[in-house]
Amino acid sequence: MRWLVRGLGYLVWLIANFALFGFAGSLGIFPNGFVALLAVLLLNFPAILIHELGHAWIAHLRGAHVLKIVALPFGYAPSERRLRIERHVPSRDIGGYVSYIFRRRDETRRDRVAIAVAGPLANLLSAALVIGLLSGWQATQPVEPTETALVVIVPGAPEQARPGRFPSNEEIRALLEKEGDRRRSETLQGTATGLAWLFAAISIILGLANLVPTKGSDGSVILRNLMPTRRKA
Secondary structure (H helix, E strand, C coil): CHHHHHHHHHHHHHHHHHHHHHHHHHCCCCCCHHHHHHHHHHHHHHHHHHHHHHHHHHHHHCCCEEEEEEECCEEEECCCCEEEECCCCCCCCCCEEEEEECCCCCCCHHHHHHHHHHHHHHHHHHHHHHHHHHHHHHHHCCCCCCCCCCCCCCCCCCHHHCCCCCCCHHHHHHHHHHHHHHHHHHHHHHHHHHHHHHHHHHHHHHHHHHHCCCCCCHHHHHHHHHCCCCCCC
């Protein structure tokens, strides 16, 4: 049974990674697969950090003392207010973890479920926020013409500006510079928008994958604590 659960965990993360790389490639903002892979790895860090902060926040609200928040490769101890590089990580914690302790009472099943749910929920809420902001921003963008005219007909314009005259070198240079600035601005906006969509996709996949009840996942903690306990005869 253990090998089946472990195999399911590997399968879930394999499918998740293929989906992420496929989505990153479809954005059309990366020159090659290596850069797309690097972007996915880098954007995993803020998504994992948000996930672990969700765990830590709910643990704090439930009355626990948070000892350490780890989002690899960094670890932060709130009581010491110290950030350091983590070298030893439990094998079941792939991207990070939160350690905490209840000092005034024992940890209940409700505590464990609430803290476990908080991580995936933080990812899904952050993804929803990013998608909402992107959708609102794109809806406000004006539609610009795709072509730039070198000769413009203006009623009442001087004779030299009427059709039939070739633009001067200075006018051509100014138009080309303006077009270059527009294209660079569009490229920068497209890259930023693509990275934001990729972060939202990573957050969604990270949140949903952690809800699958595999070894070491939040889903296994939730399922284990929601199942009725067996009474001893």
